[in-house]
Structure formats: C-alpha cells, structure tokens
Amino acid sequence: MSEELLINVTPQEIRVALVDNGVLQELQVERSGHRGLVGNIYKGVVRRVLPGMQAAFVDVGLDRTAFLHAADIQDDSEELNGETDIETRPGHHEVRNVCTLLHEGQEVLVQVIKDPVGSKGARLTTRITLPGRYLVYMPFVPRIGVSTRIESPEERSRLKDELKAAIPADEAGGYIIRTLAEGVEHQDFVGDIDFLRRLWSSIRRQLENSSAPCQIHSDLNLAMRMMRDVMSDNIERVRIDSRETYEAAASFCQRVIPEVADRMEHYSGERPLFDLYNVEDEIERALQSRVTLKSGAYLIIDQTEALTTVDVNTGGFVGRRNQEDTIFKTNLEAAAAIARQMRLRNIGGMIIIDFIDMDDEEHKRRVQRALEKAIQNDRTRCNITQISALGLVEMTRKRTRESLRQTLCEPCSYCHGRGFLKTAETICYEILREIVRESRAYPAERFVVLASPMVMEKLLDEESTSLAALEEFIGRPIKVQAEATYTQEQYDIILM
Ligand SMILES: [Zn+2]
Structure with missing residues (x-):
C-alpha cells in the first residue's frame, strides 16, 4: 500500500485528499468561513x-x-x-x-x-x-x-x-x-x-x-488534524502546496511526530496539486448519483436525509449462459466500489445496498466478505448485516462530519431539491386552469401570460388549440410572452 496525503491550501479553504496508489479514497474540506466546532x-x-x-x-x-x-x-x-x-x-x-x-x-x-x-x-x-x-x-x-x-x-x-x-x-x-x-x-x-x-x-x-x-x-486545523490522525506508517508522503502551511505542519510534526518529518514536502509545481492526481475529476464524480464501474456495471447512489440507498446494476444485457457468474462478479466489484464511495462521499447513517439477486449461497457469502474487507480501510466505523433473501444489505456508517455533498452543494433552487422539474406540459395546464379561475374572479379585458421560453413555445405550438378554445370559452384574448429569465416552473398571469 502506498498512501499519500495531498494538502491544498488557499486563503478560503484547506482540502486534504488521501490517495492510495493514485486513487482518491478520502477527501476533507474545511472552509475558513465555517470551520467545524467539534473539539473547541x-x-x-x-x-x-x-x-x-x-x-x-x-x-x-x-x-x-x-x-x-x-x-x-x-x-x-x-x-x-x-x-x-x-x-x-x-x-x-x-x-x-x-x-x-x-x-x-x-x-x-x-x-x-x-x-x-x-x-x-x-x-x-x-x-x-x-x-x-x-x-x-x-x-x-x-x-x-x-x-x-x-x-x-x-x-x-x-x-x-x-x-x-x-x-x-x-x-x-x-x-x-x-x-x-x-x-x-x-x-x-x-x-x-x-x-x-x-x-x-x-x-x-x-x-x-x-x-x-x-x-x-x-x-x-484540518491539515494538522489529518496529519495527526492518519500519519500511520502507510503514508509515504505528504505534499502541501502552501509554504506557510508546510512550515506550520513541519513544526507540528517536529513536536509531535518527529519520525515522519522527513516525509513532508512543500509542493511548488506549476500544475495544481490536485490536478496531478485527478482529484478534481474524482470530486466531480463523487457528487453524481451514478458511479460507473470498470466492467460497465454501475451503481446508483441516492442520498436522502433519512437514509442512503445504493442500487447495483449490470451494464447492458447479461447473457443467459454466464448469467450467475456475471452477477457474482458484478456484485464483488460493486462491494469494493461501494465501500470506497461511502468513504469518499462521507455518507453516514443508514445505507441500504441492493445487490443484484444471487441464488448461490456461496456467492452471497463471498460478496458479504468482500464488503466486510473493503470497509476495513475506512477510518469511520461501519457495520453491515447479512445479505437478505432479497439481496439487501443494511450498512451503518457512523455520522461524523457533513457528507461531501452537504459540504459542497445546496438544494437546487430550480426544483427546490426534488431533483425534478414539472414538465412544460404540466405548467401549460396549470396556466390554463389559472386563467379560468381568474377570468371568473376578475373583470379583465384580456390576459397576458409571462412564462419561460419553453412553456411559451408549447402554448403556442402543441397547446395552441387548447389556448384558442380557452379564449373562446372565456370570451377574452390571451397573449403569451416569453420571459427569458423565468425558470420552467415560473409564470405570471397579468390581467389587463
Ligand atoms: Zn434541480
């Protein structure tokens, strides 16, 4: 095992990546604006x-x-x-x-x-x-x-x-x-x-x-904490891209862990430190719900407040002949990937893993063991249950810091965190209903609809007959106007 600690420092944040044989395993971010308070x-x-x-x-x-x-x-x-x-x-x-x-x-x-x-x-x-x-x-x-x-x-x-x-x-x-x-x-x-x-x-x-x-x-601070916590013998090198932090860390090491002081290095290269190890790309991927595995199989990780579900899928069609074997191999590959993803994403609490159904008891046991082995690399305590008859494993992972997603993201303001937008069609029908309601309540001469370009197009194209029928029904004209800044779900109906 060859582990390296990469410490990227800017005035705004410290990011520490633990890389094992060139593969990102763990990432911690600490922003000067909101450093955690635990331990204070x-x-x-x-x-x-x-x-x-x-x-x-x-x-x-x-x-x-x-x-x-x-x-x-x-x-x-x-x-x-x-x-x-x-x-x-x-x-x-x-x-x-x-x-x-x-x-x-x-x-x-x-x-x-x-x-x-x-x-x-x-x-x-x-x-x-x-x-x-x-x-x-x-x-x-x-x-x-x-x-x-x-x-x-x-x-x-x-x-x-x-x-x-x-x-x-x-x-x-x-x-x-x-x-x-x-x-x-x-x-x-x-x-x-x-x-x-x-x-x-x-x-x-x-x-x-x-x-x-x-x-x-x-x-x-995060840099010192990580050094203190993970400077086990496995860490071969610590690379820090800030002179100041490097010096502080070096003096900390002199005081507390002098035997590793010679493994520290100030990185002053032209290329950003995290780019050297593709850490930025890995972070980007760790925010996606889909994780593609080498074999072409993939995981879907769905993180909600209450629990996280991981669904294991074979990529594409699985032939009849080697079906059992393919499923077994996919589940084995998934077990290792899941442990790494949970650690990288720092997902805590209850995690339900839905492996592809296996009939063979020995296959189940081996997938179970592969998962047990993989979570041993995790510094955060995990527990797993036996694979159930339906192929489900309950895993708990101690909640420590915020998850990577909580650290780096916020709920989408377009869909309010649902992850879905109402379709343009749905919005069109909402608008039509709203016009009926308002035409009964207010004595307007005509109506102007302000909507996103997508919705406007739909109203004037596919829904043009509905719109014409409505104009006739209420006996007043309806004008539609695109508002480029509106999101798909946003609209206004103006009475004139
Ligand atoms: Zn959204």
Missing part, C-alpha cells in the same frame, strides 16, 4: 436550565446557544468504566438531576461534541478531552482506557503497561489509547503525553485570563 473548548455561561429535558442552554459566544445535557456533565463522584471506548464517550451512567448540577449564570468549561446543524445549537460536554496522535487526554478523569477497535487482549494489556510507564507521576488526568496506537512503544506515548500536557496547561492559563462567554481553544 469554551468558557460558557449557563443561560437556562431545562429540568424537563434534563439539560441546559449555555452561551458560549456563538450565534445560537449551545445545548448541554445532564448526561454530558462530568461529576467528580462518578465511576467511570476503565475500558472506555473512544467512539462512544463515557456516558452510560445514570442521568442525574440537572438542577443539582447547574444553575443560571454559572460559568462552565465546555467542549463541543456536535456541530450545530440546521436550527439546533452545538452540543456540549464538560468532559474535556484533547486528542493527540495515539492518545486522548482526559484532564479531569484519572483513568486509562483502550479503544475497543484494538481487539487483541494481549495487545490491550501491553499498551496499558507501556502507557502506565510513560505517564508522569504528577499526572492528575487520564488517557484513552486510540486505535492508531496499535503496536507503538513506550517512547511514542511519551511524546504524545508531553504534547497534550503542554497543550492543556496553555488552555488552563487562557481560562484564568479570560471572561465568559469566550473561546479558549480551537481544535487543530
């Missing part, structure tokens, strides 16, 4: 306690007040599970009465665990965590946990021993060992601990010197 730490003020919801609204200086649930409030007396799963933050304890924990006007140190979405404010926790490369630091919780994604019991206990030996005696907090730590040694932890403790003490200094509501710390 604030000194907030409790504005309202909501006993009915066991929660409180906290002002952290953002447009909308943020939301703090009682379950996300750290209590000194609470017993934490030693084996903490970093994906599901500690929080399976009994929910305590929010009124005993918070009161209006109280200042609280909080961290964002969920970005504001739509009309919902950010979600907060008082369980502060600082992610490092191998560890997550919990300054208030003196425990050690291991990510559940490290499965081997021997490795889990080895890592714990290595970590215990690396933690300084004066440490008041605790650490969670991240998945990436698999196989690392004592000294790797020492560097990470040192970085996290320095970061925490700078946060504490800032906390003392500021007044609420205000931001105390923002998570590392």
